[in-house]
Amino acid sequence: xxxxxxxxxxxxxxxxxxxxxxxxxxxxxxxxxxxxxxxxxxxxxxxxxxxxxxxxxxxxxxxxxxxxxxxxxxxxxxxxxxxxxxxxxxxxxxxxxxxxxxxxxxxxxxxxxxxxxxxxxxxxxxxxxxxxxxxxxxxxxxxxxxxxxxxxxxxxxxxxxxxxxxxxxxxxxxxxxxxxxxxxxxxxxxxxxxxxxxxxxxxxxxxxxxxxxxxxxxxxxxxxxxxxxxxxxx
Amino acid sequence: xxxxxxxxxxxxxxxxxxxxxxxxxxxxxxxxxxxxxxxxxxxxxxxxxxxxxxxxxxxxxxxxxxxxxxxxxxxxxxxxxxxxxxxxxxxxxxxxxxxxxxxxxxxxxxxxxxxxxxxxxxxxxxxxxxxxxxxxxxxxxxxxxxxxxxxxxxxxxxxxxxxxxxxxxxxxxxxxxxxxxxxxxxxxxxxxxxxxxxxxxxxxxxxxxxxxxxxxxxxxxxxxxxxxxxxxxxxxxxxxxxxxxxxxxxxxxxxxxxxxxxxxxxxxxxxxxxxxxxxxxxxxxxxxxxxxxxx
Numbered sequence: 001x002x003x004x005x006x007x008x009x010x011x012x013x014x015x016x017x018x019x020x021x022x023x024x025x026x027x028x029x030x031x032x033x034x035x036x037x038x039x040x041x042x043x044x045x046x047x048x049x050x051x052x053x054x055x056x057x058x059x060x061x062x063x064x065x066x067x068x069x070x071x072x073x074x075x076x077x078x079x080x081x082x083x084x085x086x087x088x089x090x091x092x093x094x095x096x097x098x099x100x101x102x103x104x105x106x107x108x109x110x111x112x113x114x115x116x117x118x119x120x121x122x123x124x125x126x127x128x129x130x131x132x133x134x135x136x137x138x139x140x141x142x143x144x145x146x147x148x149x150x151x152x153x154x155x156x157x158x159x160x161x162x163x164x165x166x167x168x169x170x171x172x173x174x175x176x177x178x179x180x181x182x183x184x185x186x187x188x189x190x191x192x193x194x195x196x197x198x199x200x201x202x203x204x205x206x207x208x209x210x211x212x213x214x215x216x217x218x219x220x221x222x223x224x225x226x227x228x229x230x231x232x233x234x
Numbered sequence: 235x236x237x238x239x240x241x242x243x244x245x246x247x248x249x250x251x252x253x254x255x256x257x258x259x260x261x262x263x264x265x266x267x268x269x270x271x272x273x274x275x276x277x278x279x280x281x282x283x284x285x286x287x288x289x290x291x292x293x294x295x296x297x298x299x300x301x302x303x304x305x306x307x308x309x310x311x312x313x314x315x316x317x318x319x320x321x322x323x324x325x326x327x328x329x330x331x332x333x334x335x336x337x338x339x340x341x342x343x344x345x346x347x348x349x350x351x352x353x354x355x356x357x358x359x360x361x362x363x364x365x366x367x368x369x370x371x372x373x374x375x376x377x378x379x380x381x382x383x384x385x386x387x388x389x390x391x392x393x394x395x396x397x398x399x400x401x402x403x404x405x406x407x408x409x410x411x412x413x414x415x416x417x418x419x420x421x422x423x424x425x426x427x428x429x430x431x432x433x434x435x436x437x438x439x440x441x442x443x444x445x446x447x448x449x450x451x452x453x454x455x456x457x458x459x460x461x462x463x464x465x466x467x468x469x470x471x472x473x474x475x476x477x478x479x480x481x482x483x484x485x486x487x488x489x490x491x492x493x494x495x496x497x498x499x500x501x502x503x504x505x506x507x508x509x510x511x512x513x514x515x516x517x518x519x520x521x522x523x524x525x526x527x528x529x
Contacts, residue, residue, distance in 0.1 A: 050417070074418050086418075088411040090411055099421070
């Protein structure tokens with residue numbers, strides 16, 4: 001589904017990704033963990049085209065996509081839910097969601113999809129006419145996920161779904177992610193640590209200083225004393 | 235009292251036309267974060283299109299207005315492609331400033347082209363409708379003003395529906411509010427810039443046809459509208475459509491009242507002075523929010 005080879009990216013002179021290799025197969029859940037400031041967000045932003053790659057290759061669904069503008073990559077079925085949610089703050093919840101169905105095929109089915117998103121996230125239905133600016137952190141996260149579900153995704157990339165939320169809300173958000181995984185979606189998830197994904201059947205990659213330094217199943221990493229000490233503090 | 239009513243009516247008419255003339259400026263600022271200094275030229279082009287169609291084919295102002303909007307839409311897209319798009323995303327270059335200068339250059343080119351093609355003489359476009367009616371005892375209003383205001387308000391309502399209900403209209407607001415999120419949803423940024431420039435230019439041209447029947451059309455007839463549009467857009471808060479429309483009516487009314495009580499010669503000085511005061515108190519305008527440069 002997604003093949004990343006020796007990917008490099010930089011902000012000006014500052015190199016952030018120093019040759020990342022990763023692959024995501026159809027139906028798989030891959031979680032990239034790593035400390036803040038080591039390139040997780042940049043990795044997703046480079047894959048979706050928001051940050052230009054300075055080297056390497058990205059192949060998505062059999063097509064080279066590195067160098068393509070983000071809107072073209074999005075049209076090919078890659079849904080990226082960015083860090084910070086980036087809602088359209090001066091638009092209503094419903095307008096935000098409807099825009100998630102911008103690709104032509106999704107646009108025709110926007111009414112049904114809207115109802116589906118409202119059934120998954122009932123709080124959004126209650127606040128459908130409210131401006132996104134007025135939403136709580138948890139509601140914003142739901143809005144960001146809901147916007148992503150409005151169009152057809154071959155691969156869903158979610159950037160730190162737990163970021164900045166109260167623990168109760170984080171569990172709620174992860175319950176939704178579990179449902180999305182159960183529905184057979186291919187998912188690439190980024191988190192600071194894997195405390196939230198311990199129960200998932202996931203492949204975990206450890207990103208440090210712009211490189212993948214460790215790869216394995218959740219069970220493998222749980223058995224690794226050094227990783228555990230660093231990332232779960234146990 | 236009669237004079238006051240007269241001034242309010244004329245202020246509301248002027249305000250409606252100002253709103254149509256300016257709202258495009260704010261739409262462009264919203265999506266591209268730059269001032270389109272060629273905006274006044276679209277007012278001029280609108281006037282010339284209406285005049286040419288009237289002069290050669292005998293078309294009235296209403297079909298002339300439709301034609302002017304279409305021609306100006308094409309010009310807007312052309313300007314975007316030729317004078318603005320090549321400046322986007324250049325490293326180490328301030329897009330806002332280079333686009334400002336580049337569109338100003340477009341204005342100079344278009345004014346001189348108009349001078350070459352049509353000459354310096356003023357052209358007159360007939361009003362949509364002649365005659366006056368009595369609103370109150372002693373207050374008479376030209377039907378033309380009523381039609382002008384009605385067309386202007388109708389245009390603004392149509393714009394509101396376009397921006398809030400249609401796929402591309404919503405996408406314009408999306409790009410204006412959160413460019414990265416919009417692109418991640420597959421909204422093509424450059425096509426949205428084209429549509430924004432096209433729609434904004436069409437609106438300016440509609441205002442141009444409305445103004446052409448009151449004033450004349452000349453190679454410079456976009457200059458004052460550009461200045462007024464800048465004042466209105468900055469006063470209302472760049473990027474805010476509501477703020478711009480509100481500001482257009484306030485400024486239209488203020489102009490009419492100043493002209494009534496102090497004489498026409500005071501309307502521009504008082505306007506500039508009050509804008510300066512507003513800018514000191516609220517640098518982002520009435521409903522504007524601070525924005526960061528981003529292209």
